[in-house]
Amino acid sequence: MLIARSTQEAHLYMDLHACECGATEFAREHRLEERDGALVAVYEGACPQCGRVRSFAFVMTDELPPAPPAFGGAEPSGIIDPGEFLWVADQVGTDAGLRLLNVPPAGQREHRPGMEYALAAVDEVLKFLPEGADSIPEERFTSERGRELYRKDPTRFSRVWLLDNQARKRRILAGVDRFSPPEGV
Secondary structure, three states, X not given: OEEEOOHHHHHHHHHHOOOOOOOOOOOOEEEEEEEOOEEEEEEEEEOOOOOOEEEEEEEEOOXXXXXXXXXXXXXXXXXXXXXXXXXXXXXXXXXXXXXXXXXXXXXXXXXHHHHHHHHHHHHHHHOOOOOOOOEOOHHHOOOHHHHHHHHHOHHHHEHHHHHHHHHHHHHHHHHHHHHOOOOOO
């Protein structure tokens, strides 16, 4: 069974695993069950494209989940690989970055959550980096998407590149906070 560290991670896993017809989104109904003494989050819903019932069950870890947009605690995910997290960071970060560039500074606060999400995904990639290693080992990539991203450019999974990516996203968020502070600040 799939083990999720948070509901955020469970939702991302479902988003990354398309229906047989290729659709990725579906209206999810959620319920909690106890199975063999473990808390299980069950998500079900019909695919809007083909009508198939999609169902996912996740054993939730005992660890208190972090606040969103974080996906989990100190340990790396067991259900989403580093390539998938970097792909998400790329997609969401690019979208958020373009939106930030196309609004006046005072309106950037509205697009901050997208960049926070992208940063949280990069933070997850870094959890796959063994202590003292210069890059994430190839065997840590378990999904087709992750392996493909790694094959295209393994340097993107080096410690230096990942820390630079993380720092860049933090600078962007700091800029948003400086030029578009939250209401009342």
